[in-house]
Amino acid sequence: MxxxxxxxxxxxxxxxxxxxxxxxxxxxxxxxxxxxxxxNPLVFGKDPEKMMAYLKKSKAPHLQFLYHFLHKDLSVAEHAMGNIRSKKAKQSSELMLLRERKEYGKAKDLLAKMSGHKTKWYTLSDIAIQEEDTDSNKQYKEKINDTFLLNMLEVDQAVFDGKKEEAVALLEKMIPKLRGYKLLTAVQVRKQILEGKV
Incomplete structure (x- = not known):
C-alpha cells in the first residue's frame, strides 16, 4: 500500500x-x-480461495496474521502480529487473539484504550454474549450501524445458544451478498461451525 x-x-x-x-x-x-x-481481492473479491491465496502470498505482516488466524494457527499468528507496525492494526490483531482465546478481561482492558468505533462496540457486544450479560449486549449493539456486524452478532448469539443450524442458515443467507474480507470472514465462520470448531 x-x-x-x-x-x-x-x-x-x-x-x-x-x-x-x-x-x-x-x-x-x-x-x-x-x-x-x-x-486486491480483499476489497471486492468474490472467491474465498483466491483471497486466502492472496493472504498466503502477502508479505504484509497484518495480512500474514490474518492468514494464520483464519487457519486457527494462533501461535504463528501471534508471531506475525509482533511484526505489525501500525498501532491500530496491532491492537485489532491482539483483540482478535484475545477473543479467540476467551481472555475477555484482557480484551476489555485493551478495548478501554481504543477509541469508540464499530469494531469496539461489536467486540464488546460479542463478549457480553459470551458472558451472558444481556443488558451490556443490548447497550453496545445499539451503537452499531453496520448490518454485517449486526448479522454476525446474531450468528454469534445462535452459536452461543447451541443453535448451530440456525447460525449456518444465517451465514448462508448473508454470503451471496458479501464481497471481499466480509465474505472471507463469513465463509470461514461457517466452515468452523460445520467442522465443530466453534
Whole structure:
C-alpha cells in the first residue's frame, strides 16, 4: 500500500512538472486506483480461495496474521502480529487473539484504550454474549450501524445458544451478498461451525 501511494505521489509530481491538464491527472489517478482495487481481492473479491491465496502470498505482516488466524494457527499468528507496525492494526490483531482465546478481561482492558468505533462496540457486544450479560449486549449493539456486524452478532448469539443450524442458515443467507474480507470472514465462520470448531 505504501509503495502504491509513493508511486502515485511521484507520478503526480512528474505530471505537475510537465504541466499536464488536471482532468488527465484525475483520469490517470482514477485508473490507478481502480487497478489497485481490482488487483486486491480483499476489497471486492468474490472467491474465498483466491483471497486466502492472496493472504498466503502477502508479505504484509497484518495480512500474514490474518492468514494464520483464519487457519486457527494462533501461535504463528501471534508471531506475525509482533511484526505489525501500525498501532491500530496491532491492537485489532491482539483483540482478535484475545477473543479467540476467551481472555475477555484482557480484551476489555485493551478495548478501554481504543477509541469508540464499530469494531469496539461489536467486540464488546460479542463478549457480553459470551458472558451472558444481556443488558451490556443490548447497550453496545445499539451503537452499531453496520448490518454485517449486526448479522454476525446474531450468528454469534445462535452459536452461543447451541443453535448451530440456525447460525449456518444465517451465514448462508448473508454470503451471496458479501464481497471481499466480509465474505472471507463469513465463509470461514461457517466452515468452523460445520467442522465443530466453534
Amino acid at each position: 505504501i509503495w502504491f501511494l509513493l508511486l502515485v505521489f511521484i507520478f503526480a509530481l512528474v505530471m505537475g512538472y510537465f504541466q499536464v491538464p488536471i482532468w488527465i491527472m484525475y483520469g490517470v489517478l482514477a485508473v490507478m486506483i481502480i487497478f489497485f482495487l481490482i488487483r
